[in-house]
Amino acid sequence: MNHKERVSAVLAGKAPDLLPVSSWGHDFLREGSAEQLAAHTIERQKSFDYDFVKLNPRWTLFAEPWGNRYEPPTEQVFPRLVHKVVNQPSDLGALAAVSANHPVFLEYERSLAMVLDEIGEELDVIATLFSPLACVGLLCGGVGAPLVGFAHSDARTLRHALEQVTPVLRSLAERLIARGASGVFYAPLQWTSLDVCSAAFYEQFGRPYDMEVLAGVEEAHFNMLHVCGNHIEMQRFIEYPVQVLNWDNFGDGNPNLGEIHAKTDKVVAGGVPHRQLHKLDAPALRHVAANAVGGLAERLMLTGGCAVGAQIGDDVRLSIARLPAELAA
Numbered sequence: 001m002n003h004k005e006r007v008s009a010v011l012a013g014k015a016p017d018l019l020p021v022s023s024w025g026h027d028f029l030r031e032g033s034a035e036q037l038a039a040h041t042i043e044r045q046k047s048f049d050y051d052f053v054k055l056n057p058r059w060t061l062f063a064e065p066w067g068n069r070y071e072p073p074t075e076q077v078f079p080r081l082v083h084k085v086v087n088q089p090s091d092l093g094a095l096a097a098v099s100a101n102h103p104v105f106l107e108y109e110r111s112l113a114m115v116l117d118e119i120g121e122e123l124d125v126i127a128t129l130f131s132p133l134a135c136v137g138l139l140c141g142g143v144g145a146p147l148v149g150f151a152h153s154d155a156r157t158l159r160h161a162l163e164q165v166t167p168v169l170r171s172l173a174e175r176l177i178a179r180g181a182s183g184v185f186y187a188p189l190q191w192t193s194l195d196v197c198s199a200a201f202y203e204q205f206g207r208p209y210d211m212e213v214l215a216g217v218e219e220a221h222f223n224m225l226h227v228c229g230n231h232i233e234m235q236r237f238i239e240y241p242v243q244v245l246n247w248d249n250f251g252d253g254n255p256n257l258g259e260i261h262a263k264t265d266k267v268v269a270g271g272v273p274h275r276q277l278h279k280l281d282a283p284a285l286r287h288v289a290a291n292a293v294g295g296l297a298e299r300l301m302l303t304g305g306c307a308v309g310a311q312i313g314d315d316v317r318l319s320i321a322r323l324p325a326e327l328a329a
Contacts, residue, residue: 007020007124011243021302022050022052023308024308025308026076026310028073037111038115042119045119052124052182053126054125054224055111055125055127056128059079061104062135063138066095066139068083077310092150092154095165124222125181128184131188132165132166133191133210136165148201151201155205170215171216182222183222184224185224192228193231195230195231202236214242225240225244226306230254234247243266244266244301245260245268246305248275257270257300261299268300269300271293272305273304274309280316285319290327302323302324304320308320
């Protein structure tokens, strides 16, 4: 099977010749333009020959159109926040929608087009999309505090902000699919963790807006939901309208792959211990992945439960790429 055939088989619930594999992560020094993002994405794919590509833009992209500003990194670390637009609950109430033609969004679309032009005939490319709650959280400075506190003091203003952001992100999602992406990698960030907010908080301020955005890409054939963090209570997300569920099956309080595989007809994606890669050699990685996969042979993709660290070496990324053949041997 080629890459697309392998992914299509798994999405259809059929057994592939080998499990599809991919990994993703930041190169913080090469994310500042469409050209840089496309170039390093293409280079990684040509080096490791994954079965699909997740286009992984800079972490700050989804907050920039509303006015957040960041200092570009000079080493492999997240950009430093230098200005945020939300400092108090009333700022949420003043938030307005931005144009889907904002230059930052157009830059992202250009990077997708460049990647597809180069490798899109060979494999599926899914485009990262942050959720409305993730985006508004960034406008407040990050994940968790202070947004949770703002919501408790004035829930009305948070709902207003989410209502402004949601249609913009839905429009962007639709445009990414129209550009040729096979689907979106939908990322609510660590808001899905009970360590960050309660299930009731997410049910009120996360899920309804997730559903509105995902409705815009329901015709795409390869949408992946990333449920981030520890203690995620995965049962809350099983019925999301996506084809693939991705989470850290090694995370504290999280279910293993088999548990969720048995509860849904969706594809599950995981098995690569992204937090442990810096201390595992190739045989140890193979052993950990084999135990995680167990006897699963269908509706499974081999991926990390989150991004692979920027400082992880190419030898490790190559070991990930080789896992399907080694597990099948």
